[in-house]
Amino acid sequence: GEHVQEHPAEAAGRADLVVLMVPFDQVRGLLPPHVVQDKVLVDATNAFAGPGTPADLGGRGSSDLVAEWYPGARVVKSLNTMHFETLAVAGTAGGERLAHxxxxxxxxxxxxxxxxxxxxGFAPVDTGPLHSGGILQQPGGPLFNRPLTEAQALAWISH
Structure with a gap:
């Protein structure tokens, strides 16, 4: 938008870790692949075909595609399963931490x-490899938009 002071590739080039928080259809080609070579690239995107409708990726995970588009990046699927309004306050709320x-x-x-x-202020919970763990997190997956406590998430993952 009008408030951006530099191109995303310039900022990503100076970073050790890059978080993709843009609409999924803008991810491919957003950055030159060499800019994220050997960097942690957090895929926080969600692939939708329309409002509330998960995109049909032919059985592939959206993060599988991100990894294909940015070879050499160390892709981690994360920070995408919680609605932004929950995300804004849940990390500072009292009680048991919610899982990411x-x-x-x-x-x-x-x-x-x-x-x-x-x-x-959240509890990290590992869902496994990029393909299978990423599919659990993406729209249509069982962990998408389900605010779970750490204990609930660990119980779900263990069975």
Whole structure:
């Protein structure tokens, strides 16, 4: 928008970690792939075909596509399952922490993202590899837009 002071590629080039928080149909080509080479790339996007309708990706996870479009990036699916209004207040609310999920194929990258989730006041819960764990989190998946406490999320993941 009008308040952007630099191109996203310039900002991403200086970052150690990049979070994609744009509409899914704008992800491909947003950044030159070399800009995120060897960086943690958090896919916080959701693929929709229309309002409230998950996109048909032919059985692929949206994060599988992100990883394909940005080869060499260390993609972690996270920060996408909670409605923004819940996200804005839940990390500072009292009581048991709500879960935010991570899925990825690089353990160190998931640890980094889990640390950020903890710092935001949420409980990080690992859903596994990028493909299978990412599908659990994307629209239409069983964890999408379900605010679960840490205990509820861990119980769900364990069975």
């Amino acid at each position: 999920f991570t899925a990825g194929d690089d353990g160190k990258s998931k640890e980094i993202v889990a640390g950020i989730i903890s710092d935001l």
